[in-house]
Amino acid sequence: MTLHRLGFIFLLYIAFSIAFLTLNARGNWDFVLSFRGTKLIGITMVAISISCATVLFQTISQNRILTPSIMGFDSLYILLQTMMVFFLGGFGFASLPQEIPFFLNFTIMMLASLALFGTLLGRSANQARQDLHRLLLTGIIFGVFFRSITSFIQRVIDPNDFVIAAASTFADFNTINTDLLLIASLMMIIALAALWHYRHELDVIALGKETATNLGIPYKTRLYTLLVIIALLISISTALVGPVAFFGLLVSNLAYQIIPSYHHAYLLPAASLIAASILIGGQVILEHLIGLSTPLSIVVECLGGLTFLLLIIRGTTR
Amino acid sequence: MIRLSSVSHQIDGAKILSNISANIPKGQVTALIGPNGAGKSTLLSLIARLQGLEQGSISIDDLDVVTTPSDELARKLAILTQSNSITARLRVRELVAFGRFPHHKGRPNHKDLERIEEAIEQFDLGDLADKFLDEVSGGQRQKAFVAMAYAQDTDYLLLDEPLNNLDMASARNLMRNLTELAAQTGKTIVIVLHEINYAALYANWIMVLKQGQLIANGPAKEILTPQIIADTFGIEVTIHEIDGKTLVMHYG
Ligand SMILES: Nc1ncnc2c1ncn2[C@@H]1O[C@H](COP(=O)(O)OP(=O)(O)OP(=O)(O)O)[C@@H](O)[C@H]1O
Numbered sequence: 006m007t008l009h010r011l012g013f014i015f016l017l018y019i020a021f022s023i024a025f026l027t028l029n030a031r032g033n034w035d036f037v038l039s040f041r042g043t044k045l046i047g048i049t050m051v052a053i054s055i056s057c058a059t060v061l062f063q064t065i066s067q068n069r070i071l072t073p074s075i076m077g078f079d080s081l082y083i084l085l086q087t088m089m090v091f092f093l094g095g096f097g098f099a100s101l102p103q104e105i106p107f108f109l110n111f112t113i114m115m116l117a118s119l120a121l122f123g124t125l126l127g128r129s130a131n132q133a134r135q136d137l138h139r140l141l142l143t144g145i146i147f148g149v150f151f152r153s154i155t156s157f158i159q160r161v162i163d164p165n166d167f168v169i170a171a172a173s174t175f176a177d178f179n180t181i182n183t184d185l186l187l188i189a190s191l192m193m194i195i196a197l198a199a200l201w202h203y204r205h206e207l208d209v210i211a212l213g214k215e216t217a218t219n220l221g222i223p224y225k226t227r228l229y230t231l232l233v234i235i236a237l238l239i240s241i242s243t244a245l246v247g248p249v250a251f252f253g254l255l256v257s258n259l260a261y262q263i264i265p266s267y268h269h270a271y272l273l274p275a276a277s278l279i280a281a282s283i284l285i286g287g288q289v290i291l292e293h294l295i296g297l298s299t300p301l302s303i304v305v306e307c308l309g310g311l312t313f314l315l316l317i318i319r320g321t322t323r
Numbered sequence: 324m325i326r327l328s329s330v331s332h333q334i335d336g337a338k339i340l341s342n343i344s345a346n347i348p349k350g351q352v353t354a355l356i357g358p359n360g361a362g363k364s365t366l367l368s369l370i371a372r373l374q375g376l377e378q379g380s381i382s383i384d385d386l387d388v389v390t391t392p393s394d395e396l397a398r399k400l401a402i403l404t405q406s407n408s409i410t411a412r413l414r415v416r417e418l419v420a421f422g423r424f425p426h427h428k429g430r431p432n433h434k435d436l437e438r439i440e441e442a443i444e445q446f447d448l449g450d451l452a453d454k455f456l457d458e459v460s461g462g463q464r465q466k467a468f469v470a471m472a473y474a475q476d477t478d479y480l481l482l483d484e485p486l487n488n489l490d491m492a493s494a495r496n497l498m499r500n501l502t503e504l505a506a507q508t509g510k511t512i513v514i515v516l517h518e519i520n521y522a523a524l525y526a527n528w529i530m531v532l533k534q535g536q537l538i539a540n541g542p543a544k545e546i547l548t549p550q551i552i553a554d555t556f557g558i559e560v561t562i563h564e565i566d567g568k569t570l571v572m573h574y575g
C-alpha cells in the first residue's frame with residue numbers, strides 16, 4: 006500500500022511536470038523547454054530541500070510541529086545575506102561569486118544550529134522534552150529578531166544596493182536564482198546520498214535518545230551530522246527562492262498522513278514528491294488555468310500556516 | 324561479568340552515586356534493590372551508556388562502556404528503562420522488531436523475523452501485535468517493551484522495574500521466563516525490583532543501593548537478612564524458609 010501511494014504521488018508529480026513544461030508554450034520549443042526545464046529543476050530542488058530538512062528536523066526533535074523555518078533558520082540566512090550587502094555595498098556584493106555568500110551563510114547557520122542543540126544534548130530525556138517548548142519559543146523569537154534586524158538594515162541601506170543584493174524577504178518561485186543551481190545541486194546530491202545512507206538509522210533516531218542509544222546509534226555524532234545536513238538543505242532552498250516558513254510543515258504532515266509507515270525510506274521521498282507536486286501543480290494552476298497573478302508562495306504559505314494552526318489546536322505535538 | 328569500579332555520578336552538583344565498586348556475576352539473575360531515589364535507574368543507565376560516565380569505569384566482559392562503539396555494545400547489552408516514552412506512533416510488532424536493529428541494521432532477515440515472532444509469543448502479545456501502542460493497556464505496553472529488549476537477544480539484559488503495571492500472573496511468568504533464560508542460555512540479567520519477595524524467589528544475586536551508596540552486594544541468601552533490610556528500608560522484617568524458598572515478611 007505504501008509503495009502504491011508513493012507511486013501515485015510520483016505519477017502526479019510527472020503529470021504536473023509535463024503540464025508545466027508544455028502548457029501554453031508558443032514559439033521556439035528549444036527555448037521554452039530549456040527555460041521551463043531549468044525552472045522545473047529549481048522548483049523540484051527547493052521542494053526536496055524543504056521537505057527533507059523538515060522531516061529530518063521533526064525526527065530529531067521528536068515533534069511534528071517544529072520546522073527549521075519556524076526555528077528561524079532561513080531568517081538567519083537572509084539576515085546574513087543582508088549584512089553582507091550592508092558591509093560590502095551593493096556593488097561589492099554583486100561582484101562576489103555567489104558561491105561565497107552561500108557557503109559563508111551555510112557555515113554560520115550550521116554553527117548556530119549546532120550551538121543551539123549542543124546546549125540541549127547533555128540532558129536527560131525528560132528534561133529535553135520540557136526544553137522542546139523552550140526551544141520552539143527560542144526559535145520563534147530568534148526568527149522575529151533576525152527578521153527585524155534584516156528589515157532595519159534594509160531601511161538604512163541604499164535602495165539601489167538592496168535591489169542588487171536581491172536578498173528578498175519572501176519566497177518567489179518565479180525567479181529562481183539560476184546562478185547557484187549547479188553548486189546547489191552538487192551539494193544537494195551529497196546531502197541526499199548521506200540521508201539515504203542513514204535512512205534506517207533515522208527510523209531508530211525517531212524513537213528518542215535513550216532507545217536509539219540502546220539500539221546502538223552513536224546518537225550525538227548522528228545528531229550533529231543531521232544538523233549539518235539540515236543547515237545545508239535550508240541554505241539551498243533559501244538561496245534559490247528565499248525563505249519559506251510554513252510550507253515544510255504542510256508537506257511533512259501530509260506525508261505522515263498519506264504514508265502509513267514510520268520508514269524514512271518512504272517518508273522522505275513522499276514528502277519531497279508531495280512538495281514538488283504542490284509547487285509545480287500550483288504554479289500550473291495559478292498561471293495557466295486560472296491566470297491568477299497571486300504568487301504561489303502566498304498560497305502555499307497560507308495553507309502551511311493553516312496546518313500549523315490545526316496541529317496546535319488538535320494538540321498533535323508528536 | 325559487569326565490573327563497576329569507583330563509579331560516581333553527580334547531577335547539578337548533587338551526588339547521585341558515590342564511589343561504587345562492584346562486580347555483577349555472569350549468567351545469573353541479579354536483583355538491584357533500594358528505596359526510591361537510591362540511584363538504581365541512574366546506575367543502570369550508566370552501565371547502558373545512556374548517560375555519560377563522569378567518574379570511574381564500567382566494563383562488560385572487558386568491553387569498556389565508554390570506548391566501545393555503540394553498535395557493538397548494542398549486541399552485547401539491552402536495557403529496558405523505567406519510563407518508556409516513545410512519541411512515534413508504532414504498532415506492537417513494529418516496536419518489538421526494533422529490538423533486532425543492532426543485528427540487521429535495517430534489513431531484517433529470516434532469523435530476525437523468527438526472533439520477533441518468538442518474542443511476541445513469549446510475552447503473550449500475539450493478539451495485540453497489530454495494535455498501536457496507544458491502543459493497548461499500560462501492562463500490555465510494558466510487555467511490549469520487555470519483548471523488545473528480549474528480541475535484542477543480548478548476553479546482558481538490564482531491566483528497570485519490568486513488573487510495573489503487570490498483573491500477578493504476568494509478573495510471575497516474566498520472572499520465570501527470565502530465570503529460565505539465565506539458566507538455559509547463560510544470559511546475565513540485572514533487574515530492578517521493589518517487591519522484595521520477587522528478589523527472594525528468583526534472584527541468585529542481590530545488590531542493594533541506598534542514597535547513592537552500595538550497601539551490600541552478594542548471593543541472595545547472604546543479603547536477605549533482617550539487619551540489611553532494616554538498614555536499607557527502615558522496616559522490621561522476619562525471614563522464613565518455606566519449602567526451601569525464602570520469604571520476607573513484615574507485619575503491617
Ligand atoms: N534529571 C535529574 N536531575 C536531577 N536529579 C535527578 C535527575 N534524575 C534523577 N535525579 C536524582 O537522582 C537520584 C537517583 O534517581 P534514580 O532515578 O536513579 O533513583 P531510583 O533508585 O531509580 O528510584 P526509583 O525507585 O524511584 O525509581 C534521585 O534522588 C533523583 O532525585
Ligand SMILES: [Mg+2]
Nearest residue numbers: 363364405483
Ligand atoms: Mg528508578
